[in-house]
Amino acid sequence: MPAVLLYKVNREAINEVASVLKDVDAVYSVVEGVFDYGSFLKSEQFMALDTASKAFLKSQPKTMWLGDNIKFVSDDMFFEENKGCCVLGDNAFYFFPYDKTQDVVLLPLYRLETIDTWELDGRNFAEWIGNDGRTFRIEFGKEDDMKKLEGLVYDGLI
Secondary structure: OOOOOOOOOOHHHHHHHHHHHHHOOOOOOOOOOOOOOOHHHHOHHHHOOOHHHHHHHHOOOOOOOOOOOOOEEEEEEEEOOEEEEEEEOOOEEEEEEOOOOOOOEEEEHHHEEEEEEEEEOOEEEEEEEEOOOOEEEEEEOOHHHHHHHHHHHHOOOO
16 A cells, blocks of 8 residues: 655655545545554444454555544445445545455545435445545345444534
8 A cells, every 4th residue: 555654754745645645535534643553453333343353444545544542443344345344544444345356445534425324124224425426335244233334424524
């Protein structure tokens, strides 16, 4: 995964780089101070997962969500009809398909317009609508996961 690391630079330089990253729809985080690579592994959301799901997410690059406060994790989700795990942080939505032939999806939250959720025939769905008009379909394997996401939206946390 491409990365840019700015070390000991002023706020103006960070703002210029962030502007360029936004222009190309990149997912980015600004981390000030000491890096804590293990914060995700200590989060309540990660700790609530089963052993297999923890192992799967541990296999992802540990710098993936560096600087993000993790708000939501689901290990039973379909994103655009691919089954996998999702992680939602302060800055981005990350989807890791269980099928290794599929690509990881990273969506910056600043591109999020809205998330609509609904239940149909006992199944739980959401539609992510970006400010560019693109839509992404999500199906939750667990109703509780959809309710958690609805709560984050309702509370204005995403």
